[in-house]
Amino acid sequence: MKISASRFAGASLAVLSLTLAVPATAQDDASQATPTTEAIPGDQAAPAQDGNAIVVYGLRRADTLQDTPAAITAFSAETIANAGIEKPADFINLTPNVNLVETQNVGNAFVIIRGITQARNSEPSVAVVVDGVQQVNPAQFNQDLFDIQQIEVLKGPQGALYGRNAIGGAIIITTKQPTDQLEGSVTVGIDNGFGWYTHGGISGPLAKGVKFRLSGLFKDTDGYIRNPYLGEDADPYKDYALRGNLLFDLGPDWNLDLRASADRTRTQGFWYNIVADVNDVSLPVRVNNAGIDNRDTNNVSAKLSYAGEGFKMTSVTSYDTVKEIITGDAFDFLPINEAFCHVTPFCFSGNNDLNQSQYLNVKAFSQELRFESPTSTPLFWMFGGYMISTDRFISTGNMLDLGKGVFPVYRTPTTNPDNPQYSFLSDQQNNFAWAAFANLGYEFSDLFRIDGSLRYDHDRRKNTTKTPEAWLAYINYIAFLNGAPQSHEGDVRRRNFSDWQPKVTATFTPTKNLTIYGGYSRGFRSGGFNQTGVGVVAASSGVVGVNDVFEAETADTLEAGFKSQWFDGLLTLNGAAFTTTSKNGYFFVYLYANSTQNLGNVPKVRLKGIELEARVVPADDFQIDASWGLTDSEIKAFPDPAAIGNEAPDISRSTINVGVQWTPDMGGGVSGLLRWDFRRTGRTWWDVYNTTVRNPVSLLDVRAGIKTDAWSLTAFASNLFNEKYNAEFSPGGFVFKARPRVYGVEAGYRF
Template sequence: MTNRIFVRSAIRLLAGSALAALALPVAAQTAATADSGEIIVTATRRADTLQNTPAAITAFNAAAIQSAGIERPSDFIGLTSNVNLVETQNAGNAFVIIRGITQARNSEPSVAVIVDGIQQVNPAQFNQELFDVEQIEVLKGPQGGLYGRNAIGGAIIIRSKAPTDELSGKFTAGIDNGFGYYVRGNLSGPIGKDLKFRVAGSWYDTDGFIQNTFLNEKADPIKDLNLRANLLWNPAAGLDVDFRLAYSNLQTQALYFNIVNDVNDTSLPVRVNNRGQNDREMWSGAVKLKYSGDFGTVSNVLAYDSLTEILTGDAFNFLPIPESLFFQFFGFDLNQSQFLKVDAWSNELRYESPADKPLQFTVGTYMVGTKRYISTGNMIDTGAGVFPVYTTPSTNPLNPQFSFLADSQDNFAWAVFGNTSWKINEQLRIDASLRYDRDTRKNTTLTPTAFLPNVPGFPQGVTGELRRRSFQSWQPKVTLTWKPIDNITLYGGWSRGFRSGGFNQTGVGAVAASNGIVGVNDIFNAEVAETFEAGIKTQTSDKLLTFNAAAFSTRTENSYFFVFLAANSTQNLGNVPLAQIKGFEAELNLRPVKGLDISAGLGYTDSNIKQFGNPAYIGNELPLISRYTLNAGINYVTPITDDVDLNARVDYRRIGRTWWDVENSTSRNPVNIVDARLGVSTKRWSVTAFSQNLFNEIYNAEFSPGGFVFKARPRRYGIEASFNF
């Protein structure tokens, strides 16, 4: 009965949208003529206009990125309906939640992230500075047929600006109330007849925004350096050789939690006695070869990534030593350290048929190899500070080791894929894709015997123990598109997404069982999601009004959820055997007069746990789900003089009620965020004042099982100036 009601609601939504779109153009005819340019997206692996692409996509071109001040993933996600980003604990842990498909600590990502045609293989890479970016596309819904095992919720495609034929560059500098300062810049141009380059970089240094009242300093200082270089060589007609190299070094702090029962409780200040550290270093390099001719295009992308992250800080319950829970019971306090090192290579070989034919197809192969080491441990807090622990337990008398777990993983995954697009006639089109992924994972226990959990009634872990598991799945996707008239696109289809399973650290299954926690084992299962979707895209003939909407229903097996086991201080993943997710998005863009752009978006998500080991949780919402997102924005550009323009922009976002754990023990009230920008610009320079979280909404960015809450950043404001040549 519920499914029929949902289907009827979706039909009413889409039908009403179509009628509205057909009626509104009459009123829009008197408005000023829109710019002729359209956004070309490549999220479906074929270049097409945003409005002609049969998928729910939110796209930001270079002009939108600049006007909105998009500098980090949270900035563009905050402008996208039915997508949220939860930032917590440390820089590498930022969870994308898209249409109810969630992410957790140490898990595979919920979306495939593709940067300049190269898929990120480590979720800890995602949350970093965005600079010198040409376009961002957020594609919603399972895209496994196109992007593989981690595209279960969708895909995010980021494209950097390309090398230029003439020497050009841009420099930006700004200050904020951190007190912080930042600089960003790029330089591009030719080296020879067939060789072009582009280099870009950014530096951000701030004292932070969240006060640690115990240490009388900020808890979130940042020093962040990012560098990128691109060399494009055209040695022969149709042949492109693209070399890329990137480096990132972030130094900040982590683990400044509070412990509360209610996620809405923001009364407690940060009072950790250890400032700790969070240092993350990333290297990446890639070689992209592409050869095009009348036969089509053959491309190969070979990439290598390396990430190292160390984080240290206070431990539960994140209070000064005399006030801490451990000190009250045992006479000593704890701090903690986690070390992560990931090295990965990947290679994709692809053939694409000519794009000007009614029938187009793509076939290819993909391989990725990953080596990962992770250690987690608690040390006795002697008051001398917290010292990082890497691959062996601490022997420092000022930092005695209390608990220590370490594992290494050696993973290899491969896939074969194909997709086709058949344009039957000017009104009808069929897209189909199929991909097979197989992921083989080997986990070696590196925890010294003395630190292995020993739970009566469960097998004792063994140092050097090798665990092996393979996860595999077919991922099909079929979409039917119908254009009854030029300015309306209707589409609908079915897709299946897959996210690999993996290993919790050795022995946690026994610890979880002995503490009565259901759904957590040494191995967590792969997740599979099947989605039915229907959508409409409409636009007036003068492009002054655009209205797009989509409705979806997803059945997910083995959805991830997070559990912190205090008994051995480990972060673990469990599975929800079966859940149902339903919802819709609606987005509108209007330009009533030249220079004025108005946008609005609404996303709604309803989830329901259908099966779980503890029957009390059946019927609950999935963790990290927000009931809805509401976006609205106004961007206005008007000339002041013949050469100078005034630029004004305001964006509003409301995040609906949000649940955090399978128990639904607490839910966060709706959050309202307003960002604003005001500046003047010419073709060569600009000066802009900005504010993020203008009205200083105070809220907790995350609630984690056990009562851990992580504060969201309060108001940030400043001014920046740019010059380009």
């Protein structure tokens, strides 16, 4: 069902009218998430507030969540513990109008916010900032979370604040900080994988003016999705992670924050089924090659800050590496003795199957320098610059499956006779981006404030073909047939992508308990390069919208929203309505002919939506949360007229969240926990032609336990009713099974 402009405007006005119709009562600021009294160390001092209020930093200045003029869902340390948030999917599933698609391999997890999508090998749809350092590659995002203090999810373009690729929003993750006293915690758990895990941290002073924090995680499970052909689970998972932090007080007004982290993930991927209907979950995983999926990520960063008289300077320097090798079966993902003959142009007797390998290696150095005023004055200003240099290598290829296994291929084609190379492509990208930004906000009175931000991003990209000449023969043959230029090893392609990203927000606060805001923002996401020669292959295959270069995307958004509290904190009610015009949005295409994963552009998509979030706290130990998000999309322009008017790919029509939490005092310093979280994700479309649509998916997670100040014991179950569904449908009929029911028990100790 489409939403007409009149109905959308009417619904938006109704939401605002509902808020204005109820008289507000004077009260202190109540929390939007589970109450916490621990402030988050940020770049600005926290404002004066009620002890129950959450302070957020997503708009680059400290403010209470209820006073911040943006659609933000925040999770405090207590909420993170009570809800069992241990991976990105956990908090995204609690956020309206936000979805996470997990597929193919651990580095491919796509965040979709308000219809702004992401795909394989694409630029991210959100800026992910961990302790003030922005992640440089989307393959970093899907990591286990541990020792986390707060998570903020900002919806709507945030490019004026966080630069290119914050086109859908921003996710701000703050880990727990070094402490003045020695303290620590450890958690151990088991689940039905059969798996076990442990994570924890220790913190305290090292010397005068020096504090530390060290935290880590280990997780090991056999998996949850059975492969009956191999007699084992398709998704074993092992992860090791370590993070360290040193905080130096360098004297009057100077602080230095040094951080380092490393994560090593070992799992498997490419365990697809091929179906026509995304709702078909009847087929088991039956790949004959388990393969590997090994991802290594590293980060070192330094944040130097100086708090002078009337201003603050912050410098953030970061170096990141991401390396992932993934091997496994290839199309049609059936055992070798059942696969049909699909090798082109020849069929080999007894060897009619393929397997595949993909290698990604990214290195990036980034630097940000900004100056800002105190937030306590009516006039707030900030200006600065940012730069990032990135080297990215990617290779993909198919090998003939001789029944002897699949072996990784890195920078050059394999010479392994047990797994002979069938196709191979590789590219080296050297990118340099820079930005300049300025923010200005003025509080005219207690009732009215205007904030404006402007950022210019320039992204220079260079792609060098690393494919050996012999392996370009097929692409050049297709090019010859179509009168297209030939490709050669060493070919260099260059493109510059740049844009201005403005943001203007007006905030009206008629009472202490009601905030109304509205404004305009633009997001910009860089374009990039598909692998060499895919444009001509796509054209010869009848695929439109896919070229050697995919263009930059922009999203222009108008938004109006409100935040309100009623009846002395009994009820919190927030809402927002938005309309977005996306130009050159991404869509994904897999080309069988050269076994490549490619991005195309949808020239124009119109997105409209509404969000409502409510919380009822009838007692100190009992709360109910509910939220509803609606996103309506329509393709307005596309090279093939058959797609115009369709839903945009990868977008879910709606989300519904309902959570109930009871934490009774059981006496003797013991409290209980009973929590359930329900999530319903509406109908989801997957390609520009809307060839299939996934039916709504309903999931229920539960947790129950007891705890004291020193220890806790909790039982949990996610997807309690074992809902069977496919996490993704990729054009061509590829479906990736979602995780079934997972249950277990964990124990924690704090000192």
